[in-house]
Amino acid sequence: MTAVAARRHRVRVLLFLSPWLAGVGLFLVYPLLATVYFSFTQYDLLSSPVWVGLRNWEFLLHKDPHVGQAMRNTLWLVVVMVPLRVCFGLGVAGVLTRIRSGAGLYRTLFYLPYLVPPVAGTLAFVFLLNPGTGPVNHFLHGIGINGPAWFNDPRWAKPALVLLSLWGIGDLMVIFLASLLDVPAELYEAAALDGAGGWQRFRYVTLPAMSPVLVFAGVTGVIASLQYFTQAMVAARVASGATDAPGTQVSPGYPDFSTLTLPQWLFEEGFRQYNIGYACVLALVLFVVALGFTAVLLRRGAGLIGEA
Secondary structure, eight states, X not given: XXXXXXXXXXXXXXXXHHHHHHHHIIIIIHHHHHHHHHTTEEOOSSSOOEEOTTHHHHIIIIIOSSHHHHHHHHHHIIIIIHHHHHHHHHHHHHHHHXXXXXXXXXXXXXXXXXXXXXXXXXXXXXXXXXXXXXHHHHHHHHTTOOOOOGGGSTTTHHHHHHHHHHHTOHHHHHHHHHHHHHSOHHHHHHHHHTXXXXXXXXXXXXXXXXXXXXXXXHHHHHHHHHTOOHHHHHHHHHHTTOOSSTTOOOOTTTTTTTTOOHHHHHHIIIIISOOHHHHHHHHHHHHHHHHHHHHXXXXXXXXXXHHO
């Protein structure tokens, strides 16, 4: 290929790539660079940004009274919610693979909660787990157990959110179900002939065959947990009894900041207090944490896939 032909080929390739390059530049690169710039400014969306250097970062490290709690709550959700969702989704999918009669109906019933809008699902759970009138605590009282205050108790608010996430497990269930059904039956038969029991077949046949799907579920679950916002915000507002009347204020992360997540605090600082510069700092922290978790999971997951 001559130099002229090679240059024409590169131009042709760039022309075909130009819509993608424009999209990445406009919706990814520019917002990221703008976020970095605004993190060093004082900006309220109304006036021009004023350069303040590292003042926002110093406030993050030394003066913000709630960012530590928000970070701990967010990491708690990552460490607890993601593994439970993966295990529960895998367990439900495993049970559904063994159902012979009415399998389609059961799969639909387990998937339907995932289709419920997050706000509606959270409202339903706040009602079900109401400490005074909720049917869950009435049932527990009937069998001799004093039910907790759930969304009104700092010790039980995050576990209640985990129960809500497990209820809407349909997305992972469908993915795991497809992966389980894709494992060759010959592998199970060969393992059984070698004397492998049920746990050994699961450990040495099922898990290696599903390792790419498990890595995918882990990565997407971590990213979703780090962005956890809607359910925690709605649960805090409804459980606190707040109304939409003018002037009504509800403390973020009710009760006692136990459900305050980093995205919530970012929203509070950026779109209620109009501290856009500091909100950009929180956004960058969230981005770095998500990038770190994703890199670790992909690195460990690549090792598991290679072993499989």
